[in-house]
Amino acid sequence: MKAKTNYAGIPDKYARLDDAQVVLIPVPYDGTSSWGKGADKGPDAFLHASENMELYDIETKSEVYKKGVYLAPAVSENSSPEKMVETVHKTIKNYLLQDKFVTLFGGEHSISIGSIRAFNEHFEDLTVVQIDAHADLRPSYEGSACNHACAVHEASKNTNLIQVGIRSMDSSEVEHMDEGRTYFAHDLYDDWMDDAIGQMTPNVFITIDLDAFDPSILPSTGTPEPGGLFWYETLDFLKMIFKKKNVVGFDIVELCPNENEKSSDFLAAKLYYKMLSYKFYTDRILTDEED
């Protein structure tokens, strides 16, 4: 077994659970993916890229790792999709009760069923912002309600779900979609970010399926879709959310690493670190309206 290292190679004093404000839970689960297998390798590739990344954030002039990032033992339960979801749920709740800022790295998108359930139980009136190419609204798929194609079905019933970047769905999902809260990739008009923020409650959980990004900047994902989001527009949107809302946690899923294509791993690593920087240095974020 590989020796456990600290997140991004940070010094031990920033990596201990007791003092860390952030907990990072890897969930290398790939039980239900329909096409490109390999999301189980996502967390390792992400962690490896993170170790080779600069830890000073230019935008916020900060080194957010000094807030402490505890790399939790990976959730390895994979005997069934239902058991995996239950274990993710339980693991998150345990850290939320210790007042940690909890983050996860998948694995396929079905892990978010467990994430959203845990955050929704812990925080009042939760908004879930899903950034994704696929609607993921099916009530069940291939015999399970815990399939990646069902990632936000439960959230669509129990939370204030806002979907961004969507460009692929099945007709069976139409009845579960709130079009007034859906920002399709082909229709990101001038003020869409303001409209989306206006629909959010104070507490926000963000789930990012990396296939939301355009395949030209993130090809290494299980089910790529043309016509996706780009780097800076995504960061602009995230910045606005972190600045205007209380982001209570987030997960990032569906990195499907390819040995010959490392830029996707580094995008995921940078995205994660940017989100932590925005969370803890909210007051230093400048959004477009200010700069």
Ligand SMILES: [Mn+2]
């Ligand atoms: Mn998804």
